[in-house]
Amino acid sequence: MNVLVIGNGGREHAIIQALKKSPKVGKIYAMKGNAGIGMDAELVNVDFMDKEAVCAWLKSHTDVGFTVVAPDDPLSIGLVDAIEECGFKAFGPNKAAAIIEASKAFSKNLMKKYSIPTAAYETFDDYEKAKAYVEKCPLPVVLKADGLALGKGVLICKTREEAQKGLAEMMLEAKFGKAGATVVVEEFLEGPEVSVLSFTDGKTIVPMITSCDHKRAKDNDEGLNTGGMGTFSPAPFFGEKSLQEVMKTIMLPTVSAMNAEGRPFKGVLYFGLMKTKDGYKVIEYNSRFGDPETQVVLPMLKTDLMEIFEAVADERLSEVKIEWREGACVCLVLASGGYPEAYEKGKEITIGQLDEDVVLCHAGTAMKDGKLLTAGGRVLGVCARGKDIEDARKKVYANAEKIHFDGMYYRKDIGIKYRDVVKE
Ligand code: AMP
Ligand code: GLY
Numbered sequence: 001m002n003v004l005v006i007g008n009g010g011r012e013h014a015i016i017q018a019l020k021k022s023p024k025v026g027k028i029y030a031m032k033g034n035a036g037i038g039m040d041a042e043l044v045n046v047d048f049m050d051k052e053a054v055c056a057w058l059k060s061h062t063d064v065g066f067t068v069v070a071p072d073d074p075l076s077i078g079l080v081d082a083i084e085e086c087g088f089k090a091f092g093p094n095k096a097a098a099i100i101e102a103s104k105a106f107s108k109n110l111m112k113k114y115s116i117p118t119a120a121y122e123t124f125d126d127y128e129k130a131k132a133y134v135e136k137c138p139l140p141v142v143l144k145a146d147g148l149a150l151g152k153g154v155l156i157c158k159t160r161e162e163a164q165k166g167l168a169e170m171m172l173e174a175k176f177g178k179a180g181a182t183v184v185v186e187e188f189l190e191g192p193e194v195s196v197l198s199f200t201d202g203k204t205i206v207p208m209i210t211s212c213d214h215k216r217a218k219d220n221d222e223g224l225n226t227g228g229m230g231t232f233s234p235a236p237f238f239g240e241k242s243l244q245e246v247m248k249t250i251m252l253p254t255v256s257a258m259n260a261e262g263r264p265f266k267g268v269l270y271f272g273l274m275k276t277k278d279g280y281k282v283i284e285y286n287s288r289f290g291d292p293e294t295q296v297v298l299p300m301l302k303t304d305l306m307e308i309f310e311a312v313a314d315e316r317l318s319e320v321k322i323e324w325r326e327g328a329c330v331c332l333v334l335a336s337g338g339y340p341e342a343y344e345k346g347k348e349i350t351i352g353q354l355d356e357d358v359v360l361c362h363a364g365t366a367m368k369d370g371k372l373l374t375a376g377g378r379v380l381g382v383c384a385r386g387k388d389i390e391d392a393r394k395k396v397y398a399n400a401e402k403i404h405f406d407g408m409y410y411r412k413d414i415g416i417k418y419r420d421v422v423k424e
Contacts, residue, residue, distance in 0.1 A: 005033075005067075006074055068092065081095050101286045117250065196251070231290075231296045292331045295381045332414050348405060364379045365379060
């Protein structure tokens with residue numbers, strides 16, 4: 001079957017690389033893709049935020065039997081609904097379900113209503129009320145823009161001055177655009193973090209192998225929040241005991257809650273969790289594969305990804321046995337100087353001879369006049385599997401040195417985090 005994958009980033013490149021291994025998959029199209037994706041799929045230059053244009057393209061490409069919608073933005077505007085209304089099959093939640101990520105106010109209220117453990121919070125759409133609250137609340141305090149903000153709409157404020165400045169930026173200066181018109185002010189939690197992605201068809205939920213992201217721009221988790229600077233899989237502190245707890249208190253209750261709200265979720269439901277002294281709590285939900293989590297999770301998948309996608313779309317996920325490899329995987333993001341704030345694009349990328357077992361996931365890259373250029377903040381993910389995290393880590397760093405572009409920077413400590421946390 002020929003497949004269309006919607007999205008431009010490292011996550012989509014990882015999905016395409018996994019689909020290429022499936023005997024079920026023929027030709028792969030990518031809308032719009034990037035330079036690396038262009039080496040594995042045929043690029044389609046159509047704006048995927050334009051639902052009519054996507055449907056028109058599908059109608060003129062009857063060879064395509066399945067569409068995978070990977071990013072949050074098209075999911076949140078109902079691209080899956082539009083594709084299905086035109087009579088085509090798609091993987092991903094519909095608009096009603098994608099709200100679990102698209103609105104933090106929605107997801108916080110959902111967790112409160114269904115007693116799913118999360119940080120205590122208040123929601124504000126009135127600046128003066130938010131300002132008065134932040135004047136007295138315990139510190140540190142966490143401010144979250146309600147809407148989608150590319151993983152950057154979260155501020156952890158240690159002082160009242162920082163909190164007031166952050167509030168003003170979100171609510172008065174619209175630093176995160178419309179996303180910050182409503183703000184969630186949250187209790188600060190502490191503990192190791194884990195990303196548990198899962199496949200669900202609204203009836204069955206199957207967790208994927210776990211992973212850990214490094215969201216801050218600088219080593220030792222300093223600097224601004226980014227979309228993610230690197231990942232490793234699996235999380236050493238998350239074993240069978242954690243899985244049982246999380247399944248019972250968070251995963252199954254979330255699937256039931258979405259069904260009870262008349263918003264059955266089909267696709268990848270991503271649980272961003274923190275292991276606190278009071279048990280696991282939800283930090284965030286995403287309605288999709290994580291980026292760069294996907295780059296370490298999918299290489300660990302033994303089962304045919306296309307088989308899983310079809311089973312989710314057809315609501316027969318319980319029939320598929322999903323299996324994972326032994327060992328570990330690490331992904332290191334090479335970023336443009338300045339990211340997650342302003343950065344320059346169009347820098348030439350040179351890549352030396354990489355080891356055979358190292359995989360590059362292209363994120364912000366473009367091909368122009370035969371030259372590979374930077375075209376985004378996160379440029380490349382250098383990924384490798386190993387017998388354990390340390391083994392994979394060594395391969396990734398040795399190969400990152402063979403890649404160059406002006407202003408390139410990367411964290412030196414991906415995979416080190418949680419080394420000393422008790423294994424489970
Ligand atoms: P989010 O986009 O909601 O995942 O937040 C980005 C990052 O901010 C998370 O990965 C956490 O490291 C941190 N964070 C978010 N919420 C909290 C919280 N309530 N307490 C402590 N850290 C948080
Ligand atoms: N890496 C975090 C995310 O995909 O939201």
